[in-house]
Amino acid sequence: MLKIEHLTKKYKSIVAVDDISFTLNQGNIVGLLGPNGAGKSTTIKTIVGLLRKTNGSITVGGYSNTSREAKKKFTYVPEVPELYDMLTVWEHLKFIGYAYNVANFEEKAERLIERYDLWDKKDKLAKELSKGMKQKVSICCGLLPEPDLYLFDEPMIGLDPKSIRETKLIFKELSKQQKTVLISTHLLDSIENLCQRVLVMKKGEIIVDMAMEEMKSKLGNNENVSLEELFLEVTKDE
Amino acid sequence: MNEFKLLTKKDGWIIKNHFLEIKNNPKRLVIYLLYLIWIGSLVLNVMLRYRHPEETNMQLGPQILGAGFVGFGTVFILYFLYRGTKESSTFFNMGDVHLLFPAPVSPKKVLVYSMAKQSLLYFVLYGIIVLAFMPMIMNVAVINMQYFPFMYCGFIGLLLAIEPLKFFVFALGSKFGVREQLQQVILALIAIFCLYLLGSIISAGNLAQGLLQSLNASYLEYLPVIGWSKVAFMTAITGYSTYSVIALVLQFLFIVCSIVLSYNAADDYYEDILNATEKRSLRKKRKEGSEKAQRTSLPFSKRKNVNVSNTGSGPWAFFWRSRVEYSRSDLHPFLGLWTIIFLLAGIGIGFYGSKQTDGLTPLYIANGIIAYIIFIFSAANSGQHELTKPYIFLIPGSNLLKIISSSLTDIIRMSLNISALNISLGILLSAPPLAILVMIIFVVSFYILNLSSNFLIRIVFPNALDEKVLYPLFLMLQILLLLLPGIIVGGIVGFVYQDPLLAFAGISIVNIIIVGALLLLSNAVFVRMEWK
Ligand SMILES: Nc1ncnc2c1ncn2[C@@H]1O[C@H](COP(=O)(O)OP(=O)(O)O)[C@@H](O)[C@H]1O
Ligand SMILES: [Mg+2]
Numbered sequence A: 001m002l003k004i005e006h007l008t009k010k011y012k013s014i015v016a017v018d019d020i021s022f023t024l025n026q027g028n029i030v031g032l033l034g035p036n037g038a039g040k041s042t043t044i045k046t047i048v049g050l051l052r053k054t055n056g057s058i059t060v061g062g063y064s065n066t067s068r069e070a071k072k073k074f075t076y077v078p079e080v081p082e083l084y085d086m087l088t089v090w091e092h093l094k095f096i097g098y099a100y101n102v103a104n105f106e107e108k109a110e111r112l113i114e115r116y117d118l119w120d121k122k123d124k125l126a127k128e129l130s131k132g133m134k135q136k137v138s139i140c141c142g143l144l145p146e147p148d149l150y151l152f153d154e155p156m157i158g159l160d161p162k163s164i165r166e167t168k169l170i171f172k173e174l175s176k177q178q179k180t181v182l183i184s185t186h187l188l189d190s191i192e193n194l195c196q197r198v199l200v201m202k203k204g205e206i207i208v209d210m211a212m213e214e215m216k217s218k219l220g221n222n223e224n225v226s227l228e229e230l231f232l233e234v235t236k237d238e
Numbered sequence B: 001m002n003e004f005k006l007l008t009k010k011d012g013w014i015i016k017n018h019f020l021e022i023k024n025n026p027k028r029l030v031i032y033l034l035y036l037i038w039i040g041s042l043v044l045n046v047m048l049r050y051r052h053p054e055e056t057n058m059q060l061g062p063q064i065l066g067a068g069f070v071g072f073g074t075v076f077i078l079y080f081l082y083r084g085t086k087e088s089s090t091f092f093n094m095g096d097v098h099l100l101f102p103a104p105v106s107p108k109k110v111l112v113y114s115m116a117k118q119s120l121l122y123f124v125l126y127g128i129i130v131l132a133f134m135p136m137i138m139n140v141a142v143i144n145m146q147y148f149p150f151m152y153c154g155f156i157g158l159l160l161a162i163e164p165l166k167f168f169v170f171a172l173g174s175k176f177g178v179r180e181q182l183q184q185v186i187l188a189l190i191a192i193f194c195l196y197l198l199g200s201i202i203s204a205g206n207l208a209q210g211l212l213q214s215l216n217a218s219y220l221e222y223l224p225v226i227g228w229s230k231v232a233f234m235t236a237i238t239g240y241s242t243y244s245v246i247a248l249v250l251q252f253l254f255i256v257c258s259i260v261l262s263y264n265a266a267d268d269y270y271e272d273i274l275n276a277t278e279k280r281s282l283r284k285k286r287k288e289g290s291e292k293a294q295r296t297s298l299p300f301s302k303r304k305n306v307n308v309s310n311t312g313s314g315p316w317a318f319f320w321r322s323r324v325e326y327s328r329s330d331l332h333p334f335l336g337l338w339t340i341i342f343l344l345a346g347i348g349i350g351f352y353g354s355k356q357t358d359g360l361t362p363l364y365i366a367n368g369i370i371a372y373i374i375f376i377f378s379a380a381n382s383g384q385h386e387l388t389k390p391y392i393f394l395i396p397g398s399n400l401l402k403i404i405s406s407s408l409t410d411i412i413r414m415s416l417n418i419s420a421l422n423i424s425l426g427i428l429l430s431a432p433p434l435a436i437l438v439m440i441i442f443v444v445s446f447y448i449l450n451l452s453s454n455f456l457i458r459i460v461f462p463n464a465l466d467e468k469v470l471y472p473l474f475l476m477l478q479i480l481l482l483l484l485p486g487i488i489v490g491g492i493v494g495f496v497y498q499d500p501l502l503a504f505a506g507i508s509i510v511n512i513i514i515v516g517a518l519l520l521l522s523n524a525v526f527v528r529m530e531w532k
Helices: A040-048 A068-073 A089-099 A105-115 A131-143 A161-176 A212-218 A227-235 B003-024 B028-051 B061-084 B094-100 B107-125 B127-140 B145-176 B179-204 B207-215 B218-222 B226-238 B242-265 B270-287 B316-329 B337-356 B361-380 B399-428 B433-460 B471-497 B500-520 B522-527
Strands: A002-011 A014-024 A029-033 A055-060 A074-077 A149-153 A180-184 A197-202 A205-211
Touching: A002 A040, A014 A040, A014 A055, A014 A205, A029 A040, A029 A161, A040 A055, A040 A074, A040 A149, A040 A180, A055 A068, A068 A074, A074 A131, A089 A105, A089 A131, A089 B003, A089 B094, A105 A131, A131 A149, A131 A161, A161 A180, A197 A212, A197 A227, A205 A212, A205 A227, B003 B028, B003 B107, B028 B127, B028 B471, B061 B127, B061 B145, B061 B179, B061 B207, B061 B226, B094 B107, B094 B270, B107 B127, B107 B145, B107 B242, B127 B145, B145 B179, B145 B226, B145 B242, B145 B270, B179 B207, B218 B226, B226 B242, B316 B399, B337 B361, B337 B399, B361 B399, B361 B433, B361 B471, B361 B500, B399 B433, B399 B500, B399 B522, B433 B471, B433 B500, B433 B522, B471 B500, B500 B522
Parallel strands: A029 A180, A029 A197, A074 A149, A149 A180
Antiparallel strands: A002 A014, A002 A055, A197 A205
């Protein structure tokens, strides 16, 4: 579904992503982990096409990531929700519905905003929403087109417990529907029982790319080893 | 759905929401009404002048206007072209970046739509600038209103060309990796322009005459952009010719072409505009008072490691912090670029003023203008204050000290700058030391009153911050109220004794009394303040 080969991204002289390669197959739910500044957001923004790749290739479903065909196949939920100040919640969903040519988007949008408790905020302008509510709208916008590939950058930040649970449920559903999902996150427990595979980035490189099972067994097959401990173990400085 | 339809729909909703907002909150109308009144008064002013043209005995008027147009226009265009090699212009906001760009839409169509939209919008909005300049233009030249549309389009045609050009330059630079070469070309153009001016001045043997002649040279009228728009602009003053129409058409063709060229040059411009868009949205937030301004730092002092020793603990941390910020962005915690500018201004005004008059009028006028500018800026830069951060509310210590320590650096800097200006100016005008001292105290007390307004507004109009559009207005009103007593007293004293110096002294004394009272009340002020 998503194929990244030798991707490098430089900001002027800073190498934010350094020659990484990985492939996500259909149905993969993959966690992209790593300490702050590891290059997770840069990787995702480059896949989305907001940043130019310095080197390497990215294809989505066989198409180059900046082509229109590729863009039809994925959606993106940014790290910081930025909406149109002067559009209402409902108009944002309508806008996305039109932009991605979503069939029956009204029905789907209604279901989504109900799940995220936004129904009473439907006609509020985005500039009147709190940050958490903006994040919810931003997630709804990412879910509405029901693409094959979802790119989430820290989706849980700022959400209330109910929305976090709802988001996790949605991830499970996406997994059942054989969708492909790439989630960058710090909240390790939020993806612990969800991802089949984790990628760990550090200083622009992928230092671990393993199935969850394999990773656990590698560290002594101890039921009590949490993802957090694994994470701290692999990212610690030598 | 097709891109143009999608974007028109979105903009339609936005316009609708603006109207709904006004309907739900008619208070907003006040601000629009004020704008309307202002524009109306500008138009009225122009019309009155047109009906009763004052005798303009400035024979050089048209020439000065033409030279000014070409001179400023060229500087403007070259400056923005140069900026274009470093940063793109943007036609987007962060909503576009996150919702529109990832969507399967054609980046080229999105760009053309946004450029065209912005150009149309600015075509109307920039009209205000033209209106504001009109009285000045009519002072020096007689205008033929029949050709006013030419004047308008010529002026605006120049402004409209800037953003697409800047975008195009950046797109070229990043697409073909020729940023440095472009930079050199533009620097060469700047050098040619300067040499041309210098040559003409030397051959004319007179600064003013050289400038007037070289900038009005008829062959310049065939230069793209600058020449064309100048011809159109001057039609209403120097008369109509067929070339007026040709020039105007050429100018607008040029704008259309630069949009079309940008369309062709740009297929993956998303990253290029990212920086500019982020900056713009930050600027917008800052205007609304919700984000603190970053100090723009001088190029040579970027990321400098600074070492500022501590002067005290508790509330004095604010004093330390602001000195650190200034030493990182400027030459010295207390002295900087502005000190030099003020010093030079003082010397310049002093030389010029001492030739014109024997009195102290230049001293008064210079300080009056500075006070006015301080007033305007403090109403506009509402966000630039420690109060937008929570720390001033959290750090334990006396409220009085907190207020003083958080403003002290700014006050010291302003005092030094004002002293640089007044001392150099005063010496050149051979003003008595007392007069210099009074003027320094006048401006500084004025400045402190403006600073304290940032605190006061939060109790006088506690909801002002929520009314983002109205906030600057409230602030201005409040500052006026604060200044009123001083101005009244100063006015009376000055009138009775017929001495402007006494008037300034009166204002300063009353200002100081008010500042003192505010400081005494600082505890009462602070307990009522909320962090928003
Ligand atoms: N616009 C930018 N300009 C320069 N450097 C940047 C920019 N954005 C991110 N970086 C740098 O790139 C690296 C990776 O950042 P990012 O991808 O945001 O990390 P993460 O999302 O993993 O926390 C960091 O070292 C950061 O400082
Ligand atoms: Mg990140």
